[in-house]
Amino acid sequence: MIEIRGLEAAIGEKPILKGIDLTIKAGEIHAIMGPNGSGKSTLSKILAGHPDYTVTGGSIRYQGIDLLTLPADQRAQQGIFLAFQYPVEIPGVSNIYLLKAALNAKRRAQGLAEIDAFDFMQLIKAKLALVQMDEKFLHRAVNAGFSGGEKKRNEILQMALLEPTLAILDETDSGLDIDALKIVAQGVNSLHSKDNAILLITHYQRLLDYIIPDHVHILSNGKIIRSGDASLATLLETKGYAGIIQ
Amino acid sequence: MKSNTADSFSYYRHLLTETALPGQEAAWLASLRQREFDRFLQNGFPSRKQEDWKYTSTAALANTAFEINLQTQPLDKNRYEKTNPFIRLEYHTMVFVNGIFNKTLSHLDNLPKGVVLKEIIQAILSNEISSEAQFENNAHRGKPSCHGFSTLNIALMQSGFYLAVPENCTIEKPIHVMYIACDTPYEAHLHNHIVMEKGSHAHLIEHYIGLDKMSYFNNVISDIFLKEEALLNHCKITAESEDAFHIATTRTTQGRSSTFKSYSFASGGKLIRSDTHTLLKEKESEALLQGVFIAKNQQHIDHHTYIEHASEHTRSREWYKGIAHDKGRGVFNGRVRVEKGAIGTSAEQRSNNLLLSREAEIDTKPELEIFNDDVRCAHGATVGYLDEEALFYCATRGIPLKEARFLLTFAFVKEVVDTLENPHLRSILMYIMQSVLEDQIQC
Structure with a gap:
């Protein structure tokens, strides 16, 4: 599904990624773990197309296309979804408006007609149930005044609606209490299928107790220094980053 | 023609003496017009040297000569109906076209008993406004809302509306006054006079709209008198043509426990200056001033507000939002004055502004003058990009x-x-x- 080869990237003059190789196939769940400053979030932002980062080397092929030539909105329309570590608050824009605009943008890109209001309500109600969110969230401004847990659940709600092919979850577990973490994890697991893939970016092993990855990669100083199966995360938990990196 | 030169003065003298301005039968009005004109000769138009006009040059008005239109301007009914967004709601509607009242297009049949809503010169001729003392908003004399444009407004007053709402009367449906500009350039000095008696409630929409691409000049004063416990919801929509000039001042004098809710929405126009001044004259009166402006191309939109807390336990809240795009320029200046005796006052002001291009500019300035200690004042201003x-x-x-x-x-x-x-x-x-x-x- 996605093939990252020798990816190098910088913000301004500062190199952050120094040659990343990563292949994710349909149906797989990958986890990227690493200490603060290792480049985890940079990788997720580059995949999503953040304009502040410059790719200085390497390539990303996604479903046969050169991903780096596409602007962020077209990547999303092609099925890439980034769940933010810090979801952005947008006062004045209601959640329902954003959700509908996002779905319609994707439908237009697929050559489909825009969804009508009735069908949309039916659809979104089903998705709300998945993340145990009340309908009143639809009419509140996007993330404005939401608690940490509500913001993260709102990200999963958007993911559920847009049904991405590749979902990147950037530190989705941060700031979640155990109950909210379970709801988020259940939501993600139920959305996972043989046709899509999930890339989890996380600092702690905790999330991986609930969403079991097929592959775990450890990122340090802009490079993947070790890859393995889910047991690597357990090893990391006992030895710490320092123990693995040495 | 309108800069402070002998030429412009003689031009206006010509307008004053040669134009058959209406209402001359009222002797007090003729004499007031002359005195206001003399004041204008003394002071001329405001210049950028005056603090209140620092950001707004009236020089763009300078070399444009307009005539005052005294003829009824025809406006096709279909075109009017397309112009009036509230047409289906059957609001109490007064329509002016190029500064002249158009009775045919207006809809004034269902006003509650005792409410007077009519063209202002007619109100003067029928003695509803019978003296200078009744006409003048004296509490604002000598204050920033008195300037060259306001003196000229009275000297050359050609029309406007008079609204009087009797005691404890509530007008359920909004009153919608439309000033439509179309076909021919003109200059109009429009004067509105609104009296809300004790305990009365009304909702007023002042709506300025330009239909054709042309230059014209609307010079407006709206004098509002709110008696004890009166409530006025006042919405001013300024949607002039792109080449139009619009200078307007709303001056409110508030009685005890009265409420003034003002909303100003401005877009369009080459130069818009839209000021709201309110005097919280008696205790527990309250003013809410809000506004939105969108300045694009090379438009200049300036809102100045002036709230005077002159009595105890008066409250004011302001929230203005501005957007400037292209080379658009916006100004918000919010002045709040709290007098010595105005204890227990609360005043809050917010101004948030958004620039959509690198060449756009918005200046926002709070001015707080506080003369007693028992006051709660807060203000905040932001200017930023998306x-x-x-x-x-x-x-x-x-x-x-x-x-x-x-x-x-x-x-x-x-x-x-x-x-x-x-x-x-x-x-x-x-x-x-x-x-x-x-x-x-x-x-």
Whole structure:
């Protein structure tokens, strides 16, 4: 599904990624773990197309296309979804408006007609149930005044609606209490299928107790220094980053 | 023609003496006109050396000569109906075309008993306004709302409306006054006089709208008198043609426990100056001043507000939002004065501004003058660009940049529009702003 080869990237003059190789196939769940400053979030932002980062080397092929030539909105329309570590608050824009605009943008890109209001309500109600969110969230401004847990659940709600092919979850577990973490994890697991893939970016092993990855990669100083199966995360938990990196 | 030169003075002298200004039968008015004109000769137009006019040059008005139109201007009924967004709601409607009252297009049949709503010169001729003392808003004399344009407004007053709402009367449906500009350039000195008696309630929409691409000049004064416990919801929509000049001052004098809710929405026009001055003269009176402006191309839109807390336990809240695009220029100047005896006052002011291009400019300035200690005042002003992170967030949801920019810009103004109580007015203003913004926002 996605093939990252020798990816190098910088913000301004500062190199952050120094040659990343990563292949994710349909149906797989990958986890990227690493200490603060290792480049985890940079990788997720580059995949999503953040304009502040410059790719200085390497390539990303996604479903046969050169991903780096596409602007962020077209990547999303092609099925890439980034769940933010810090979801952005947008006062004045209601959640329902954003959700509908996002779905319609994707439908237009697929050559489909825009969804009508009735069908949309039916659809979104089903998705709300998945993340145990009340309908009143639809009419509140996007993330404005939401608690940490509500913001993260709102990200999963958007993911559920847009049904991405590749979902990147950037530190989705941060700031979640155990109950909210379970709801988020259940939501993600139920959305996972043989046709899509999930890339989890996380600092702690905790999330991986609930969403079991097929592959775990450890990122340090802009490079993947070790890859393995889910047991690597357990090893990391006992030895710490320092123990693995040495 | 209108700079402070002998030429401009003689031009206006010509207008005053040669134009058959209406209402000459009222001797007090003729004498007042002359005195106001003498004042104008003394002081001329405001210049940028005056603090209140620092950001706004009236020089653009200088070399344009307009005539005062005294003839009824025809306006096709179909065209009028398309122009009036409230037509189906059958509001109490007064229509002026190029500064002249158009009775045929107006709709004034169903006003509650005792309410007077008529053309101002007619109100003077029928003695509803029978003296200078009754006509003048004396509490504002000598204050910033008195300047060259306001003196000229009275000297050359040609029309406007008079609204008097009797004691404890509530007018359920809004009153909608439309000043439509079309076909021929003109200059109009419009004077509105609103008296809300004790305990009365009304909702007034002052609506300025230009239909054709042409230059003209509306010079407006709205004098508002709110008696004890009166409530006026006052919405001013300024949607002039792109080449128009619009200078307007709303001057309110508030009695005990009265409430003045003012909303000003401005877009269009080459130069718009729209001021709201309110005097919280008696205790427990309250003013809420809100506004949104969108300045694009090379437009200049300036809102000055002046709230005077002259009595105890008076409250004011202000929230203005501005958007400037292209080479548009916006100004918000919010002056609040709290007098010595005005204990227990609370005053709050917010001004948030959004720049959509690097060449756009918005100046925002709070001015607080506080002369006693028992006061709660807060103010905050921001000027910024669209939030890049919010744009990226929208992009990661598949929303194209152009749509995301529109979404965020629209959301920015919507916050203020959402505070309007009348749902029809809300949706019509949303529609107006949506069309102004959609037209403008490009990647």
